[in-house]
Amino acid sequence: MNEMDREPKSYVLRRAEENGPSKLSLDYAQALNAQQLAAVTAGDGPALVIAGAGSGKTRTLIYRVAYLIDKGIDPSSILLVTFTRKSAQEMLNRTGLLIGSRSERVFGGTFHSVANTLLRQYGRSIGIQPGFTILDRGDSEDLISLLRAQLGLSEKDKRFPRKGTIAEMISKCVNTLQGLDDVVLGEFAHFSEHLEDLDKLWRAYEADKRARQLLDYDDLLVKLRELLSTDEAVRQTVSHRFRYILVDEYQDTNRLQADIIRKLAATHDNVMVVGDDSQSIYAFRGATFRNIMDFPTLFPESRLYKLEENYRSTQPILNVANDVIRGASEKYTKQLFTRKLDGPLPALVQAAGENAQSRFITQKILELREEGVPLDEVAILFRSSFHSFDLEIELSRRDLPFVKRGGFKFIETAHVKDLLAHLRVIENPLDAVSWNRVLLMVEGVGPKKAQDLIASFVKQGRPERTPLDALREVAGRSSRGLKDLAKALDEAGKLAALTPAEQVNEIYGYYLPILKEHYDDYPKRVRDLEHLYTIAERYQTLDTFLADLALEPPDQSVTGVEALDRDDERVVLSTIHSAKGLEWQCVFVIWAVDGRFPSAYSFATEEELEEERRLFYVAVTRAKQHLFLTYPINVYDKTTGSVLSKPSRFLDDVAPSLLETWALVEEGGFHDRWG
DNA sequence: CTTACACGCTTTTTT
DNA sequence: AGCGTGTAAG
Numbered sequence: 001m002n003e004m005d006r007e008p009k010s011y012v013l014r015r016a017e018e019n020g021p022s023k024l025s026l027d028y029a030q031a032l033n034a035q036q037l038a039a040v041t042a043g044d045g046p047a048l049v050i051a052g053a054g055s056g057k058t059r060t061l062i063y064r065v066a067y068l069i070d071k072g073i074d075p076s077s078i079l080l081v082t083f084t085r086k087s088a089q090e091m092l093n094r095t096g097l098l099i100g101s102r103s104e105r106v107f108g109g110t111f112h113s114v115a116n117t118l119l120r121q122y123g124r125s126i127g128i129q130p131g132f133t134i135l136d137r138g139d140s141e142d143l144i145s146l147l148r149a150q151l152g153l154s155e156k157d158k159r160f161p162r163k164g165t166i167a168e169m170i171s172k173c174v175n176t177l178q179g180l181d182d183v184v185l186g187e188f189a190h191f192s193e194h195l196e197d198l199d200k201l202w203r204a205y206e207a208d209k210r211a212r213q214l215l216d217y218d219d220l221l222v223k224l225r226e227l228l229s230t231d232e233a234v235r236q237t238v239s240h241r242f243r244y245i246l247v248d249e250y251q252d253t254n255r256l257q258a259d260i261i262r263k264l265a266a267t268h269d270n271v272m273v274v275g276d277d278s279q280s281i282y283a284f285r286g287a288t289f290r291n292i293m294d295f296p297t298l299f300p301e302s303r304l305y306k307l308e309e310n311y312r313s314t315q316p317i318l319n320v321a322n323d324v325i326r327g328a329s330e331k332y333t334k335q336l337f338t339r340k341l342d343g344p345l346p347a348l349v350q351a352a353g354e355n356a357q358s359r360f361i362t363q364k365i366l367e368l369r370e371e372g373v374p375l376d377e378v379a380i381l382f383r384s385s386f387h388s389f390d391l392e393i394e395l396s397r398r399d400l401p402f403v404k405r406g407g408f409k410f411i412e413t414a415h416v417k418d419l420l421a422h423l424r425v426i427e428n429p430l431d432a433v434s435w436n437r438v439l440l441m442v443e444g445v446g447p448k449k450a451q452d453l454i455a456s457f458v459k460q461g462r463p464e465r466t467p468l469d470a471l472r473e474v475a476g477r478s479s480r481g482l483k484d485l486a487k488a489l490d491e492a493g494k495l496a497a498l499t500p501a502e503q504v505n506e507i508y509g510y511y512l513p514i515l516k517e518h519y520d521d522y523p524k525r526v527r528d529l530e531h532l533y534t535i536a537e538r539y540q541t542l543d544t545f546l547a548d549l550a551l552e553p554p555d556q557s558v559t560g561v562e563a564l565d566r567d568d569e570r571v572v573l574s575t576i577h578s579a580k581g582l583e584w585q586c587v588f589v590i591w592a593v594d595g596r597f598p599s600a601y602s603f604a605t606e607e608e609l610e611e612e613r614r615l616f617y618v619a620v621t622r623a624k625q626h627l628f629l630t631y632p633i634n635v636y637d638k639t640t641g642s643v644l645s646k647p648s649r650f651l652d653d654v655a656p657s658l659l660e661t662w663a664l665v666e667e668g669g670f671h672d673r674w675g
Numbered sequence: 676c677t678t679a680c681a682c683g684c685t686t687t688t689t690t
Numbered sequence: 691a692g693c694g695t696g697t698a699a700g
Contacts, residue, residue, distance in 0.1 A: 084690080112690050137689080162685090162693070217690055284688060384687045406688080446677045551690070577688050599687060615688080638686090678700080684693085 039305040046299035053621035054312025075105035079242040083249040115220040133428040134550040135216040175286025212430040228263040239267040250275035254286035314343025323654040346627035358394035375569040377585035406575030411553035415525040429467040442481040500545040501536040587623035593631040
């Protein structure tokens with residue numbers, strides 16, 4: 001048959017009108033189920049949407065934004081707060097497909113990125129300059145470490161907590177609005193003898209950040225809340241600017257964030273929050289599903305909407321999920337159901353060891369590919385990043401392309417941080433952490449000289465002299481290292497003349513010899529820096545480049561990026577936390593063994609165990625069609641000194657008939673090979 | 676003072 | 691494996 005004989009398929013190009021038509025342009029009742037429709041077309045005022053896993057939560061949010069715009073609401077007065085900025089972008093793109101280019105003017109981002117924007121714009125009244133620097137976790141740890149040395153707290157008599165632990169304690173205090181004594185005595189009792197010193201250190205940390213215009217992640221939230229609390233005018237302005245506020249993943253917000261929302265909505269109460277109390281998995285950083293439970297108290301007029309139809313998973317998968325979550329103590333009752341009644345029974349697979357588990361997964365993925373399941377529809381999920389190490393080796397051996405989500409980030413690698421530190425002292429010459437890093441790289445400069453130099457940079461009395469001027473003076477009478485540094489910073493520091501990419505390039509030229517000197521594997525690292533250059537090319541100004549990098553770090557190092565170029569179809573390896581909101585046809589949950597999942601660290605308290613349970617629930621509900629739960633046995637665990645062999649305790653709650661149990665048998669009958 | 680290296684200790688999840 | 695600390699040589 002000739003193609004030309006057929007009627008051409010018609011494809012409607014929508015007009016991108018600035019002023020919407022008076023009647024609604026979309027058929028909402030057609031596109032949504034009754035529960036979704038009710039939420040989407042809700043009137044003004046506070047609304048709580050409880051959205052079960054796979055119930056079209058994102059779709060509902062997208063249609064809600066479209067609906068508001070459709071009704072004639074100015075898109076720029078809509079604020080969409082999401083968990084990652086990628087998901088905000090994705091939602092707004094999809095909204096654009098529904099409603100046209102008007103959606104581009106919706107303001108979307110994470111709490112942190114919204115805070116970043118608002119603080120740069122309005123922060124002056126609480127002493128925050130627009131050029132402030134954002135400290136990522138590593139940076140704040142470095143600063144803490146520096147201050148600890150300055151305060152002489154690293155004396156060896158008794159074990160003092162390490163920098164990461166200290167940062168964790170402080171962050172916990174801030175995010176849960178608790179005092180240091182409560183947190184230390186409650187969760188770090190073994191360090192209680194250092195309480196006074198820790199308190200001193202915390203105060204020094206706060207003072208130093210204030211003096212140098214540094215804000216860590218928590219500060220972004222704290223300061224925004226402070227701004228909205230203390231500056232009546234700003235609160236009015238901002239609240240009027242965002243007349244409609246939508247918050248995704250509300251179960252993973254903390255009390256600070258809830259408070260910010262309360263204040264942002266001060267003049268109108270037009271807040272719609274969406275979430276699922278059963279999927280709250282960020283308590284370790286201060287999130288509390290209480291926010292969802294308490295929303296009706298915070299906003300007494302609020303109405304409740306529930307989305308209960310699951311569009312993602314088959315009934316057999318949902319059955320397992322329901323049994324797992326049934327044991328949870330406190331929750332909004334919701335009855336998830338699906339119309340996909342048939343599907344394979346989820347499998348519970350016992351493997352004789354870690355490597356047997358890896359080989360099973362590899363083999364099964366190859367089989368699934370034969371059956372027509374594309375590689376990018378397969379995900380392997382795990383509790384902790386290191387759980388996939390053995391599997392990664394096995395996948396590489398069998399030439400199966402994969403990408404890993406979660407765990408270490410591109411931006412956290414030493415060489416990337418090194419290069420960025422130079423740009424940061426250009427952007428914020430008061431940033432002592434970055435100065436320290438930059439100076440330590442110079443030949444002949446150690447911790448002592450670096451500290452002396454930094455101290456001399458900020459000497460009182462000559463405010464007109466910048467740190468860079470000071471460096472130049474010192475460099476004049478120093479050996480080559482500091483001279484080269486001063487020259488490089490001078491060149492790269494011509495903000496007006498250079499783009500961020502050119503600045504990266506300038507510093508790169510200076511840094512390359514240092515990189516080669518320090519790392520034997522420098523060719524790999526050089527490629528990372530080239531990647532950084534291509535990222536920088538997307539930016540007009542240095543401050544936005546640096547802020548974005550801190551707020552939304554690219555999660556792939558060069559290995560991942562190359563895989564992306566070579567082949568689109570890749571298996572996804574991900575921590576469960578990073579798998580939030582995503583779905584795949586086939587999901588493997590590995591290390592479903594008691595002691596790893598739930599992690600032995602969480603055995604201590606009921607709350608932590610409950611969170612692990614919800615995490616398990618999140619993992620299971622990512623699957624559309626196939627679900628494999630695998631657990632290795634006879635694994636010696638160093639931390640607990642015990643042998644892991646028992647399947648995850650959460651599976652005890654699952655009726656045996658809901659799972660198919662598999663035993664792996666070695667070809668040729670060598671059962672005990674990995675025992 | 677800086678640098679290099681050796682040793683013991685602890686190891687989740689992330690904006 | 692990576693961090694903090696201790697030691698010893700330049």
